Amino acid sequence: MKTFLRLQYALIIFLFLATIQVGAQEKNNFELSKNLEIYADLLRQLNLNYADDIKPGELNTTAINAMLEKLDPYTVYVPESKREDFELMTKGEYGGIGALIQQQGDYVIITEPYEEFPAQKAGLRAGDQIMSIDGESAKGKTTTEVSDKLKGVPGSECILLIKRYGDSLTSKVTILREKIKIPNIPYSGFVSQGVGYISLSQFNPNSAQEVRNAFSQLATDQPLKGLIIDLRGNGGGLLNEAVDIVNIFVPKNELVVTTKGKTKASIQTHVTRNKEIDGSIPLVIMVDNNSASASEIVAGAIQDLDRGVIIGERTYGKGLVQNIVPLPYNSKVKITVAKYYIPSGRCIQAIDYFQQDGPMAVAKAPDSLISAFKTRKGRTVYDGGGITPDVNVESRIFNQISGDLYSQNYIFRFVNDFVLKHDSIASIDQFQVTDSLFDAFKSFVSLQSFDYKTETESLLSRIESSSTRESYHAAIGDQLGVIKELIKEEKKKDIDKHRSEIEEMIRVEIITRYYYQKGKIKAALQSDPEIRDAIELLENKNQYDSVLNGTYIAKIADTTHLE
Structure with missing residues (x-):
């Protein structure tokens, strides 16, 4: 009888909660429909009755951006006009001439042409002043305006009038735009005998394969006694690429990251899927306060699994996951759908965008809410503020x-x-x-x-x-x-x-x-003094092991270099 009553009470509670949930959902649906109707009619009334002509597209973009400002800064609207910028951000590619530019005075100049891309192949070099683009004067135009003009469909012509530094004459240069693919790995090589180095600038498609290829090439070139992966300044990218990069150094079926959001689809676990390439090589991951998102997944997983040493500064603290959702007319919205949790169970999100009173108040996690977690070997690590490196090395500051x-x-x-x-x-x-x-x-x-x-x-x-x-x-x-x-x-x-x-x-x-x-x-x-410190650690096995065993003690005398 008691068992029956307990079941009856449980069923009543379940039905009560389900009714509340359905009621809340119906209320949200009504609010959504009502406000969509108000917004659409408002836009129509402005178009019909406003004293001057309006630009509905611009008004709509302004309204959308104002609405999204009430949410976290990573939920953003991408109109069709910004598609090239979006492709660059998500895929590391765009149609253009392949050069860095900078505003200097009334004109924009070339500061660095990319090797083997159209600008460099056409003979452009740093210091060249862009006088006009396709017959339109570039005087007074901003870097963004000039950049938009230089971008275009691969294969299309771009005619520039260039004034070379130190020359009073101008020359016309015709360039065929190409698909410009920003390399995920701008450089790999050796920084010391047997110490390999890979600079990973972003987590775009194929970045894990590129890291595998670079690592294999280094191992072929000479026997490796250690590897440095440099994630300084890397703001992140694709989560699956981060998981696959961790998989290069840890075995199959290791948990790397878990995502948890409002919907069932956002609750996922990501484990390594393949046999590791090298599970024992001494590994250093370099980070700074601009290492974010996917960079923090790699650094955090390597730290939690005690697979390598993290050197540098505390990372940015972006523990949020975004999905890209297509919208009508080739527009898109990037929506924050979940938080992510690395193997120890911690979330490294530094700023709370969700649990504040009032609309979108922003606050760093207070010390009282920061929790301690344990790595696989029992070292203490913390949540709520990025990845704290195992060895703190301050970034160099110039005079x-x-x-x-x-x-x-x-x-x-x-x-x-x-x-x-x-x-x-x-x-x-x-x-x-x-x-x-x-x-x-x-x-x-x-x-x-x-x-x-x-x-x-x-x-x-x-x-x-x-x-x-x-x-x-x-x-x-x-x-x-x-x-x-x-x-x-x-x-x-x-x-x-x-x-x-x-x-x-x-x-x-x-x-x-x-x-x-x-x-x-x-x-x-x-x-680079930080690189010197990483090399020193990899060349000193006792010191390297002491970090992973939790017995490493940094000397206070020098906060810039390892002692």
């Missing part, structure tokens, strides 16, 4: 003068002059910035009106403003003036004081002009 010389294009323009005088340079490994070349750069800068504001000067300006506001300036104004002059004199020494990092920037920029993106990455790696 103010170095950063400003680069951002204000002094290095770029100096290298333009260099290229005009040199048809070729030595190999990447051999090319160096000589004393005479650095002196030439200093002379180049001295002839310009270059200036920059140090942090000390900014602080002094705030003190000066505060002293005036608080009536202290009369008492300390002279001393502040003396300090200003001392800073001015010291700034004259900065270019020599920070010569090594300025030289490095010049060297990488020059190498990029002759060896393109692969040369750029290889040159930058040679002076």
Whole structure:
């Protein structure tokens, strides 16, 4: 009798909850139908009665974007007009000429043509100024506007009027657009004897196969004692590619990630499907605070399974999954459908977009809600804020003068002059910035009106403003003036004081002009302190094992390099 009553109570509760759920769904359906009807009629009334002509398409896009702003930032509408940008974002490909561009003054210039793509094959080079596109002046146009003009159907013509750096004459260049495929792996090679390196810039289709191919090639070229996979700056991409990349290093049937959302379709487990290629090679995954989404799945799974060491900075913290849903007239919407959970059971989403009071309040997960989890070997890891690396290495920060010389294009323009005088340079490994070349750069800068504001000067300006506001300036104004002059004199020494990092920037920029993106990455790696730390770890088995066993203790004396 008691069993029967328990079953009866359970059935009543089930029917009650089901009735509530059906009622809530019916209410939502009514609200949806009502608001769709209001919106459609509003648009019709505006079109019929507004005092001026309206553009329904633009109004509709504005309305949709305003609506989606109430949700998370990853749920976005993609109109047909942005299809090329969408293809680039999701597939790493678009129809165009294959070049990086940048606004400088009234015109947009070529900053880096991609090797073996139309711009480079047509002879365009960094520093070329785009005067017109298909007969239309490019003066005053933004980078986005010029980019849209350069893109088009593969096989179509693009006629550019180009003004070469250092030349007053213009020339007409006809280029056939091609399908531009941004490589998932811009560079792979060796960074030390037996230490392989793969730079993975995105998780687009075939990225896992490309990693497999690169890894196999490295293993063929020389015996491997360790591998670095660089995910710094990699904002993510396709979830299945992330799972397949993990599968290269972990056995079949290992759980990599689970997704959980509102619908049954969004609740999925993703396990490795194949036998691993190498389950024992020492592995380092490099990350920074721009490593997100699929990058965090790879780093998090490798960490949770204790399969490798994560080096770098705490990652971005994007633990959300999006699906792309087609809409009428070739438009699309990318919708956040689930959160993802890596093998230890943690979700690394840093910002809560869903559980706040009011419309779309945004908040980082408070410390009180951060939970501890365990890796396979029992190391403690945490949720709620990205992947914390096993070995913290801060990203390199350049000095103010170095950063400003680069951002204000002094290095770029100096290298333009260099290229005009040199048809070729030595190999990447051999090319160096000589004393005479650095002196030439200093002379180049001295002839310009270059200036920059140090942090000390900014602080002094705030003190000066505060002293005036608080009536202290009369008492300390002279001393502040003396300090200003001392800073001015010291700034004259900065270019020599920070010569090594300025030289490095010049060297990488020059190498990029002759060896393109692969040369750029290889040159930058040679002076990358984070790479040096990764190499040191892979070459020290005891230290590597101590990280995975949970006994590694970082020395506080140096937060930039491993000791």
